Amino acid sequence: MPQGDKDKYTDKQKRKAEHIEKGYERKGVSDKEAESRAWATVNKQSGGGNRSGGSGQKKSSGSKATDRSDSAKQAAATRKAGSRSASLQDQTKDQLMAKARARDIKGRSSMRKQELVNALRKSN
Template sequence: MPRGDKSSYTDKQKRKAEHIADGYEERGVSEKEAESRAWATVNKEDGGGNKSGSGRGKPDTHVSARKGGRKGGAAAAGRTAAERSASAKKAAATRKRNAQKTTH
């Protein structure tokens, strides 16, 4: 099997990689780099392709998703209610401004 061949991955793993890559591209990462990072994440979480052989059905770990959730939660917990409120108001104003830009 040549390098880069995705035939040993399940449909779910392929969908997961596509979704992760889309997220990276939305944040400004190039398409090639986003795809590379996405497959690295799938490999890290699932231990590689699960389609055939004795490794099939190995449970997913979701380590990367957990890490992201913990990081976000820890950041919010370290701030006061007033700081969180100010941040939310600023974010709402930014979303409103961006929405106006796209409609014109």
């Protein structure tokens, strides 16, 4: 299916996009931009084309809930791991620089990331 092909959309989605597009055109938005915004809105609201076999298949609400739960568990594990000193390597240079500043490590402004990690480990 070529990019921009609307065959996978239902008639209702096509009508909705057309209606949204006309609204944008009335507001003075160019034709091309209005069409782009209209289809983006339809995709956001309905998850893309809904005909069987398309890539825009909606997930069931149970599947979404499971995904959210898994994501929350992963985020909690990441936060927990972030509190350990072994995770200095995983932090950004800016985060390491802030820690080095708080511990008043001399020469920190010219250090590379690995040097900051080493200096912070020594300062404990």
